[in-house]
Amino acid sequence: MSRQTYTIGVDFGTESGRAVLVDVRNGQEIATAIYPYANGVIDDKLPGTNIRLEPDWALQDPNDYLDVFKNTIPTILKESGVDPADVIGIGVDFTACTMLPTKADGTPLCMLPEWRNTPHAWVKLWKHHAAQPEANQLNQIARELGYSFLDRYGGKISSEWFFPKAWQILNEAPEVYAAADRLIEATDWVVWQLTGVETRNECTAGYKAMWSKSEGFPPNEFFKALDERMELIVDQKMSRTLLPLGAKAGGLSQQAAEWTGLLAGTAVAVANVDAHVTLPVTGNTDIGTMVMIMGTSTCDVMNGEQRDQLPIVEGMCGVVDGGIVPGMLGYEAGQSGVGDIFAWFIEHGVPGEYFTQAEAEGLNIHSLLEREAAKLKPAESGLLALDWFNGNRSTLVDVELNGLVLGMTLATTAPEIYRALLEATAFGKREIIETFNQSGVPIRKLIAAGGLPEKNHLLMQIYADVTNYEISVIASKQAPALGAAMHGAVAAGLEAGGYADIASAAKQMGRLKAETFKPIPANVEIYDQLYAEYKVLYNYFGRGENDVMKRLRMLRHAALTA
Numbered sequence: 001m002s003r004q005t006y007t008i009g010v011d012f013g014t015e016s017g018r019a020v021l022v023d024v025r026n027g028q029e030i031a032t033a034i035y036p037y038a039n040g041v042i043d044d045k046l047p048g049t050n051i052r053l054e055p056d057w058a059l060q061d062p063n064d065y066l067d068v069f070k071n072t073i074p075t076i077l078k079e080s081g082v083d084p085a086d087v088i089g090i091g092v093d094f095t096a097c098t099m100l101p102t103k104a105d106g107t108p109l110c111m112l113p114e115w116r117n118t119p120h121a122w123v124k125l126w127k128h129h130a131a132q133p134e135a136n137q138l139n140q141i142a143r144e145l146g147y148s149f150l151d152r153y154g155g156k157i158s159s160e161w162f163f164p165k166a167w168q169i170l171n172e173a174p175e176v177y178a179a180a181d182r183l184i185e186a187t188d189w190v191v192w193q194l195t196g197v198e199t200r201n202e203c204t205a206g207y208k209a210m211w212s213k214s215e216g217f218p219p220n221e222f223f224k225a226l227d228e229r230m231e232l233i234v235d236q237k238m239s240r241t242l243l244p245l246g247a248k249a250g251g252l253s254q255q256a257a258e259w260t261g262l263l264a265g266t267a268v269a270v271a272n273v274d275a276h277v278t279l280p281v282t283g284n285t286d287i288g289t290m291v292m293i294m295g296t297s298t299c300d301v302m303n304g305e306q307r308d309q310l311p312i313v314e315g316m317c318g319v320v321d322g323g324i325v326p327g328m329l330g331y332e333a334g335q336s337g338v339g340d341i342f343a344w345f346i347e348h349g350v351p352g353e354y355f356t357q358a359e360a361e362g363l364n365i366h367s368l369l370e371r372e373a374a375k376l377k378p379a380e381s382g383l384l385a386l387d388w389f390n391g392n393r394s395t396l397v398d399v400e401l402n403g404l405v406l407g408m409t410l411a412t413t414a415p416e417i418y419r420a421l422l423e424a425t426a427f428g429k430r431e432i433i434e435t436f437n438q439s440g441v442p443i444r445k446l447i448a449a450g451g452l453p454e455k456n457h458l459l460m461q462i463y464a465d466v467t468n469y470e471i472s473v474i475a476s477k478q479a480p481a482l483g484a485a486m487h488g489a490v491a492a493g494l495e496a497g498g499y500a501d502i503a504s505a506a507k508q509m510g511r512l513k514a515e516t517f518k519p520i521p522a523n524v525e526i527y528d529q530l531y532a533e534y535k536v537l538y539n540y541f542g543r544g545e546n547d548v549m550k551r552l553r554m555l556r557h558a559a560l561t562a
């Protein structure tokens with residue numbers, strides 16, 4: 001009989017890291033541990049100082065990532081009683097683009113005393129939105145010089161991605177840029193910490209750093225056209241050697257073995273991204289299945305067939321050959337704010353009486369609002385909202401757009417607004433789906449994953465009604481971590497008891513829940529009408545007809561910096 005083997009996945013989210021230990025044969029999750037980052041999202045002051053960050057900044061502390069390894073992996077090994085010798089592989093996934101400057105040996109600049117008080121020396125989290133001027137300029141120069149790579153990103157590079165962030169460092173802190181021997185995605189950095197060797201993955205390079213398998217990075221002249229000092233950024237601070245997803249990045253180093261309790265030499269998979277790693281957890285890697293990873297934000301990922309001419313989908317985050325699964329075209333789109341919008345409303349918009357009622361009933365406040373909002377029919381509140389509280393990623397690629405709730409009266413209630421916000425994110429999703437469908441990249445199936453489908457069934461029903469798709473849900477509660485674990489089993493390979501490729505791992509280790517969310521025809525009809533109104537607002541405020549949101553931002557910035 002063959003040996004029983006296990007694999008570990010570690011998912012680095014926005015607020016915490018989660019590790020899961022999984023049975024390689026069937027994907028059964030044996031043990032899970034969560035470690036909240038001590039410094040969380042740094043958007044106010046640098047830790048331990050009074051140094052204030054400007055609006056739109058979001059940083060993290062790389063030491064928190066190491067603490068995730070040191071805390072979660074020993075916990076899951078202990079809890080499961082699994083022999084470390086039976087753990088054949090480990091994979092990680094991360095938010096992206098989350099990037100940092102380091103020295104040549106991988107030491108993050110912010111860990112060095114001389115750089116500790118310099119904001120640009122810290123990790124820039126995916127939702128760091130302060131590089132918009134650089135993104136605007138990059139897009140304009142690329143367009144003027146006729147670079148076609150913009151097409152692979154639906155026409156625009158987002159300020160959330162790698163080069164706008166790197167350029168912001170150069171513009172605002174040239175001394176940090178000069179001191180950074182390496183600029184690297186956090187997902188590659190944590191793999192470096194595990195193996196002791198710097199490697200880079202094709203996924204983040206493709207979606208976040210303008211790289212493609214056929215063309216590589218844009219040429220040095222392009223970076224020179226942005227800023228002379230950036231001409232050699234790729235050769236000097238990055239790498240042109242990129243590894244495919246599922247490949248082995250290396251073996252676990254002695255030091256990482258000591259941190260984790262695993263054996264030195266355990267296979268470590270090439271770094272991956274939280275959204276992309278989740279697709280195989282559906283149980284297959286079929287073309288045309290869009291997987292929505294719904295949490296703080298939502299990422300949408302989908303495999304498509306190979307084509308001679310890449311399709312252009314407005315505002316997609318990218319199309320990358322092998323970006324999700326080697327050999328297929330991987331598409332990514334997304335919404336920068338989803339769960340975060342509901343969290344904002346609860347924090348800043350819900351009267352105390354609802355909290356008192358929730359406490360009395362032993363409910364969490366979301367569940368109480370969900371229950372009350374579920375009593376309303378579509379359109380009954382008279383409200384319509386725009387889901388741009390954290391900007392718009394797809395399809396407008398504009399972090400300077402803001403949220404909006406229209407139709408409020410003196411009779412408007414908190415559950416009504418809560419429902420309008422749930423609906424707004426569903427309308428945003430429909431906009432993405434329709435854009436793909438109209439661009440020759442049809443979406444045949446919709447599957448949801450992440451924290452939200454578990455937590456809020458009303459939200460899922462609204463998504464089914466607004467999009468008119470039946471929605472399946474991934475069975476795992478820790479889908480990205482399970483996806484990372486699957487990649488760990490592929491990196492270990494067949495001979496070690498793992499898998500030859502991610503498609504075979506998906507078949508054995510991934511699955512969906514039996515329950516699905518089916519569109520309710522009467523609701524679909526009403527939501528069609530509301531969506532038509534949403535589109536009017538979307539185009540009016542989002543496509544330059546009325547730039548009031550941008551003017552308000554400029555006035556706010558001026559007031560804050562006066």
Ligand SMILES: Nc1ncnc2c1ncn2[C@@H]1O[C@H](COP(=O)(O)OP(=O)(O)O)[C@@H](O)[C@H]1O
Nearest residue numbers: 013014295296339340342343366450451455456
């Ligand atoms: N019952 C709920 N309904 C809607 N949103 C919720 C609910 N509970 C938590 N949230 C939101 O879900 C988000 C967290 O999602 P989750 O998938 O767990 O994390 P992450 O995106 O960091 O991986 C938070 O923004 C939170 O406000």
Ligand SMILES: O=C(CO)[C@@H](O)[C@@H](O)COP(=O)(O)O
Nearest residue numbers: 014095096126275295296297
């Ligand atoms: O943009 C990506 C992936 O490409 C995500 O990492 C980012 O939206 C953050 O995701 P979460 O909301 O933290 O799950």
